[in-house]
Amino acid sequence: MKFILKTLFLSWMFINAGVLLQAAEIDTKRGVADPDGNTMWYDCQLLGVEGKGWTDTESYYDRLPVKAKSNVPSSVWNLGHDSAGLCVYFATDSSSMKVRWTLRKNSLSMPHMPATGVSGIDLYGRNEAGKWRFLGNGRPAGGTNCASFSPAVGKDNILYLPLYNGVKSIEIGIPKGKILSTPGQAYGKQRKPIVFYGTSITQGGCVSRPGLAATSIVGRELDIPVINLGFSGSGKMEPEMANLLAELDPSIFVLDCLWNMNSGLVTERVDPFVRKLRTMHPSTPILLVEDSSFRNITPTDKGHLLRIVHDKLTKDGIKGLFFLSNEEMLGDDFEGTVDGCHPNDLGMMRQASVFIKALAPLLSQSK
Amino acid sequence: MKFILKTLFLSWMFINAGVLLQAAEIDTKRGVADPDGNTMWYDCQLLGVEGKGWTDTESYYDRLPVKAKSNVPSSVWNLGHDSAGLCVYFATDSSSMKVRWTLRKNSLSMPHMPATGVSGIDLYGRNEAGKWRFLGNGRPAGGTNCASFSPAVGKDNILYLPLYNGVKSIEIGIPKGKILSTPGQAYGKQRKPIVFYGTSITQGGCVSRPGLAATSIVGRELDIPVINLGFSGSGKMEPEMANLLAELDPSIFVLDCLWNMNSGLVTERVDPFVRKLRTMHPSTPILLVEDSSFRNITPTDKGHLLRIVHDKLTKDGIKGLFFLSNEEMLGDDFEGTVDGCHPNDLGMMRQASVFIKALAPLLSQSK
CATH class of the missing domain: 2.60.120.260 (Galactose-binding domain-like)
Known part of the structure; x- marks a missing residue:
């Protein structure tokens, strides 16, 4: 019975x-x-x-593989212990x-x-x-x-x-x-995950509950696994991080690091980072994301530079490279952040909506 | 020079x-x-x-007059020290x-x-x-x-x-x-304030910044002074609170206490509370507010009872009494709260929009 x-x-x-x-x-x-x-x-x-990219982690609930300990900045390694996503x-x-x-x-x-x-x-x-x-x-x-x-x-x-x-x-x-x-092979679980690499905002700062991080909302709305590689203050696109991300096999790479980078780093690091991913993943969509602006400014200074990098890479024949403008990312009422930078629940919902709109069509292009 | x-x-x-x-x-x-x-x-x-209803306060930044100390429940008095609004x-x-x-x-x-x-x-x-x-x-x-x-x-x-x-x-x-x-006689400052009497939600729980409390948003959007009499867990419509509120001379009374009251209290206390205000203020609009529901349920059990009280008072000839349904108050995606009760920034913005829509036409009726 x-x-x-x-x-x-x-x-x-x-x-x-x-x-x-x-x-x-x-x-x-x-x-x-x-x-x-x-x-x-x-x-x-x-x-x-x-939401784990690697299984060989020091602690079961870590986000980075144990080998990263000696490769990435210590701040990144330490933040890898946070269970974001x-x-x-x-x-x-x-x-x-x-x-x-x-x-x-x-x-x-x-x-x-x-x-x-x-x-x-x-x-x-x-x-x-x-x-x-x-x-x-x-x-x-x-x-x-x-x-x-x-x-x-x-x-x-x-x-x-x-x-x-x-x-x-x-x-x-x-x-x-x-x-x-x-649930086993639940709908969506057979699909490759979306990988988000970014900043404190990617990590979920500063929502009131884990389910309201933009990556969590995207995962539920698109019913797809998501790997959150947001590292508060330390999403700086080092070559070591490109090597690590290249080991993954996602449906889409989302690169959203501008809040943690200065203009020099944007010009210096994005290009080789994308080329590294593209070398290992010839057709996986890569989405470059402009930094959000609670004052609704588009383009931002670094967003302007990122557009230049995007255009150069595209001109050089890199296929499947996309650009996400910050338009509508935090709304137009100046109320989408807790501090002028980090989205509150209102801003994070808006940001997630912009991401979902951009990512949904890319999923159909992903193999 | x-x-x-x-x-x-x-x-x-x-x-x-x-x-x-x-x-x-x-x-x-x-x-x-x-x-x-x-x-x-x-x-x-x-x-x-x-945002102060009374000038004779124990501390300059208190919300209640010093005489309330011996009249209202101690929890209300203590919460009166919080500078909400x-x-x-x-x-x-x-x-x-x-x-x-x-x-x-x-x-x-x-x-x-x-x-x-x-x-x-x-x-x-x-x-x-x-x-x-x-x-x-x-x-x-x-x-x-x-x-x-x-x-x-x-x-x-x-x-x-x-x-x-x-x-x-x-x-x-x-x-x-x-x-x-x-700023002196800035626009709006010559208008009578809106008084909100209510719960932890009225007090601003649980937004990320003071400016995102619904009362603050309403004040800015309608450009009118607002008095926040939200008392976390203790907005229970005691007769003593009716006496105090009746001393004020606002443009609108908003009574939003249901989350802190049980069914018996709703049936027992709302009617005399409204009659007291109406006795002292024959024409000031009074808005009765249904309790919000993050699951988008309308009416709630207590909202049903509040509708009955509203209808009875109206039938008895009380003019200028209005009812605000909880519809759209927290949206329909279940994401408007931090805990199933208290609005997060997303829910509070939605709640404020519903309030603004209800209050704007009442302001024109206010003398």
């Missing part, structure tokens, strides 16, 4: 998602019983994490769950970004129409935190990890007898 | 604002010289603060300025609201077209903070005070020889 129910649940779950999927149920023997006698805890590593896909037949997460850093917030965004977690689930909807978030209060949620039963759920902190561990707790599954 | 320049400056400043105004220049003798030898500090009390209007011929502010509470942020919103300050200035534009904000880092700004030269500026902290003092520092003025 239990097996039949499970099978029925899984079939319903995946038919409901609109695609015939192969789910992978987590063996209940791999759960750890809570002293409360009712809850089984499952390490999220059992489900796997989405990492998320866990799961399904369950339980209408209640808990999440317990242990943070790497003691500093839970920034002056212009709340703890919920810096160190919190966010749960989204698909609704009846298959659309992703915010369900709830977990507020951090210390090193180890626990939050309760009502997940979307029998549907895909996404749990977003902290944007400006890292996690040592993260576990999902569900009532004994309930099932936890990876 | 100096006098002529000053006169020219003031004339230009007020002609520029589109209305012939009477400015009040702050006597430079009232400034305090900074040890740096270049800066003169002016206490903002010299300029006056907008208070702002300072000024003009200057200086292109640079500093603001130094000393906070009441040590706790600078909340888990779901950054320090910039809780304890920070925000500067807006009019642009060439007379529109208010965000210019910059001050990040708090401790008890006393200092931030540098580039104000709108020769135009109206607004300095917003912290939303969830109070200030013991706030001063503007400008270079010696420069002028600081009250």
